[in-house]
Amino acid sequence: VITISATMIKTAVIESMAAISAIDQDELDRIQPDTAADIFRTTPGVAASMNGDDPATAINIRGLEQYGRVVVTLDGARQDYWRVGHGSGSFYVEPDLIKEATVIRGPVSNAYGSGGIGGVVSFETKDAGDFLKKDERWALSEKLGYEDNGDGFTTSTTGAYRFSDDADIIGNLIYRDRDSYTDGNGEAVPWTGERVTSGYLKTTLRPADGHELKLGAILQRYNDQITGSSGSTSPTLSRYDTNTTNQTYT
Incomplete structure (x- = not known):
């Protein structure tokens, strides 16, 4: 018998059975981010980095980043940008488009179908x-x-x-x-x-x-x-x- 179950519903972060942080619209209005990295300045266990010579952003969750370890989605679409050499695993997103950003730490991100061992960062754009x-x-x-x-x-x-x-x-x-x-x-x-x-x-x-x-x-x-x-x-x-x-x- 093979049973497949998937649950992805809106619940309070504190009630979730995972290490989750959510940055909502009120928080984004307060931060006024100029880059995607600004969104995560106060998010525990998450570091977002940008090089001065590259507008792309890379997300680090608990020491893991790039090469598929951390999966980034934008409205559910994976951002699998790849450049040969350093910087693989970075992504491009404009913060003015974002309504909410959800971070799930660790491999318990199967609701997004990601398989990322470091976690997942899910961006949702404004309606x-x-x-x-x-x-x-x-x-x-x-x-x-x-x-x-x-x-x-x-x-x-x-x-x-x-x-x-x-x-x-x-x-x-x-x-x-x-x-x-x-x-x-x-x-x-x-x-x-x-x-x-x-x-x-x-x-x-x-x-x-x-x-x-x-x-x-x-x-x-x-x-x-x-x-x-x-x-x-x-x-x-x-x-x-x-x-x-x-x-x-x-």
Whole structure:
């Protein structure tokens, strides 16, 4: 007799039979993350790292990371980015898209079908219902940012429209342009600038009671420079102008 059982329901983190942390929308609004790594600054047992010459993020859970040890999903789609050499196991995600991030430590992440021995990090993007108030049919927001250590400009535009109680749509467009930043001695750290363009569209349809269909697309393009050994600033290493395109459809 073979019995297969899967349970994945919304419950309080404290009631779960696993080491779980959840960063919800209220916490994200408080943190105001500029990168995906900022989301996990206060999450126990979790370290998120970024190299200055690579906009990708790598997650470390209890000392395990990369090469499939920690699985990252975005709306259920695995982010299996791979680059030959250092940095394998990193992923690309814009924090402005995120509604909730769930971290499960250890191999008890079978509800996500991951098989990651270190754990799983599950990102969930915003729905129109998370952006619109109950009595709103449409809404638009604009977020601007500027940083002066390595002149950087960020613009993020989000809009949503509710056709009816059974259909809505949300979209977001992000553009970041950053120059190389300077260290404590006032010297520019080479190859740490980047340009990021990200588009996001998600629609939710409810054809009948108890039925819900979500269609989503996330398109990201990163223009930066990476060195022969990621994270090294040695002037003797080869460097490459890199264009990375990441497309996620759900």
